[in-house]
Amino acid sequence: MTDSDNGQKTIEIDIQKDLFGANEDAAALNTDLFKAHGIxxxxxxxxxxxxKTQLIESLCERMREKYRILMLAGDLETTIDADRVASHGIDTIQINTGTACHLDARMIKVALMDVDLSKYQVIFVENVGNLICPAGYPLGAAKKIVVVSITEGPYMVRKHPLTIKHADMIIINKIDLVDALEFDIDALERNIREVDAKLPVIRVSSKTGVGIDDLIGALEF
Ligand SMILES: Nc1nc2c(ncn2[C@@H]2O[C@H](COP(=O)(O)OP(=O)(O)OP(=O)(O)O)[C@@H](O)[C@H]2O)c(=O)[nH]1
Ligand SMILES: [Mg+2]
Incomplete structure (x- = not known):
């Protein structure tokens, strides 16, 4: 805050800093809540x-015997993804964000407000589909994973480095299509390594199930 000679006060607000800071505080509270419930x-x-949804379906199919799972589906408008996951016998909560291109920590808190968290051991959150907005808004999750697929080509990870840098793990999905598309999957992995040399990368096909058990191991379940 600055005071001018005529007694006028000026307050400068860094909106980005304030928004990000408030989200990070809410994310920290979410983390505490999840830890307290062992989720x-x-x-x-x-x-x-x-x-993303196909991957969650594939994970749920393999994990639901052993773990009690809840899925939170972030989507601008529809319940399509929540319905798909619910068809596997998994509890779901839809979060419709309207115009917002990402979930934030407060939305997660509100969505879970009336939920008996003692019922669950694992929560999969499907964030709103895009590779830009979610990067700056941690939700308080134990792990942030980014699903890329070979149908997007090898370069998009370098064009969207922020989300990749914020991730704990990258999943290369749709590897069943490598031959049909004559895709150079090693080139994609090299591009990921250019953004972050140490990031774990797992190759899977959510459709056929190849690599899903490796992913479950890498997620330390
Ligand atoms: N061949 C193949 N197709 C896949 C695989 N995973 C997903 N798909 C297909 O890709 C399309 C998109 O899959 P979704 O799971 O809906 O993708 P999403 O990331 O959840 O999409 P949004 O929620 O709209 O952002 C669907 O037609 C899936 O069947 C895979 O491993 N192999
Ligand atoms: Mg989806």
Whole structure:
């Protein structure tokens, strides 16, 4: 705040800093809540259509015997993804964000307000499909994973480095299509390594199930 000679006060607000700071505070509270209930929360990000929902369906199929799972589906308008996951016998909560291109920590808190968290051991959060907005808004999850797929080409990870840098793990999905598309999957992995040399990268096909058990191991379940 500055005072001018005529007694006028000027307050400068860094909106980005304030928004991000408030979200980080809310995310820290979410983390405490999840820890208190012994729940592992995985935030799943990625562009539209990379296979986030298909991956959650595949994980749930393999994990539901052993773990009590809840899915939070972030979507601008529809319940399509929540319905898909619910068809596997998994509890779901839809979060419709309207015009917001990402979930934030407060939305997660509100969505879980009336939920008996003692019922769950794992929460999969499907973030809104895009590779830009979710990067700056941690939700308090134990792990943030980004799903990329070979149908997006090898370079998009370098064009969207922020989300990649914020991730704990990258999933390369749709590897069943490598031959059909004559895709150079090693080139994609090299591009990921250019953004972050140490990031774990797992190759899977959510459709056929190849690599899903490796992913479950890498997520330390
Ligand atoms: N061949 C193949 N297709 C896949 C795979 N994973 C997903 N798909 C297909 O890709 C399309 C998009 O998959 P979704 O799971 O809906 O993708 P999403 O990332 O959840 O999409 P949004 O929620 O719209 O952002 C669907 O037609 C899936 O069947 C895969 O491993 N292999
Ligand atoms: Mg989806």
């Amino acid at each position: 592992t929360v995985i935030d799943i990000m990625g562009s539209v259509g990379t296979g």
